[in-house]
Amino acid sequence: MTEGREPLWRGARGDVLLAAGTGLFVVLTTVLGAGDPIAFRPVPVAGWLLIVAGCGALAFRRRFPVTVGVITLVASMAYYPLINPDGALLVTLIIALYSLASAGRTVAAAVIGGSAIAGSAFGEYGTDESPLGDAGMFLLVSWLVAAVAVGAVMHTSRRSREEALRRRATEERLRIARELHDVLGHNISLINVQAGAALHALSRDGGNGGDGGSESPAAEALAAIKETSREALRELRGTLGVLRQVDEQAPTAPVPGLRRLPELAERSRAAGLAVDVATEGDPVELSPTLDLAAFRIVQEALTNVTRHAGAGRVAVRVGYGRDDVTVDVSDDGRGAGSRAGAGTGSGIDGMRARAEALGGTLEAADRPEGGFRVTARLPYGGAA
Structure with missing residues (x-):
């Protein structure tokens, strides 16, 4: 073929x-x-x-x-x-x-x-x-000038075609982003509204002497669903805002970064996971790309722990070094050997791809004392 x-x-x-x-x-x-x-x-x-x-x-x-x-x-x-x-x-x-x-x-x-x-x-x-003679000299000059002129025209035409292709690709990405926003935003909004309604009904029944009071596990789960869906909708709108053209409105929500780790940890705690967040070294102002990548790596690692690890406690460490920032997520759950596809799944691959795209590294392996550990090192200049 x-x-x-x-x-x-x-x-x-x-x-x-x-x-x-x-x-x-x-x-x-x-x-x-x-x-x-x-x-x-x-x-x-x-x-x-x-x-x-x-x-x-x-x-x-x-x-x-x-x-x-x-x-x-x-x-x-x-x-x-x-x-x-x-x-x-x-x-x-x-x-x-x-x-x-x-x-x-x-x-x-x-x-x-x-x-x-x-x-x-x-x-x-x-x-x-x-x-050459006068005629030969004229032909020589004509051929040489024509070669340069035709080549320059071809270069300009090719650049114009490439720019048009890039513009169409950008427009297509924006169209897809808007479609995703419309579809996902609608469904996530419905989840948020329905979770709020169910939480209100459960709280009302508990107030009437029922057994579903506001402190019940069901109420806590509904509250977590409501908060998570609201956060997902806000991030979806913020991501679409980044993709918007210059003459459109600014993003409706800030791009996530390490400063929002406490919120991320609180959502994981609402799901029943004990999360400890600590910072080592003097915090450094990170570029938006690097800040977002570090946050997403921690977010994906916590998601993997919640879904697959069977862990009860997770330690999140952010270390600011001289040349790079290190994010470390360690849990006390099952190691990679007892997880289906752990260490080779799309979650680990996605985190590693984020790190390598910025010139960094990511290691994911069992801990000697039990559990699993993900460590990413991202150089400060990797997002330049």
């Missing part, structure tokens, strides 16, 4: 094919003379070396465009006054100038092309010989 493979005429293979095809064309136009029958013209060794250098350089035109431009310029400027017979080696310089301009190196292309024109003009009008 060839699906997904790069076409032969693109990339490095395409450049090699272009160099080979150009070399064949230059050789044929050099060794084949006019007349009937066609005569083969001998080419000196120096001529062959210049042909190989000029044509072979085109195989690297995308990786080293300026170097290729200089090599083709030197090869052409040396070949035509020194080597007989003439050929089409100048086409290598034209291709190199186009490649430079299409890669956005318009100034370099103009300098190399101007040097070629100046050298040709000196050979044409500064010496007794006139190998």
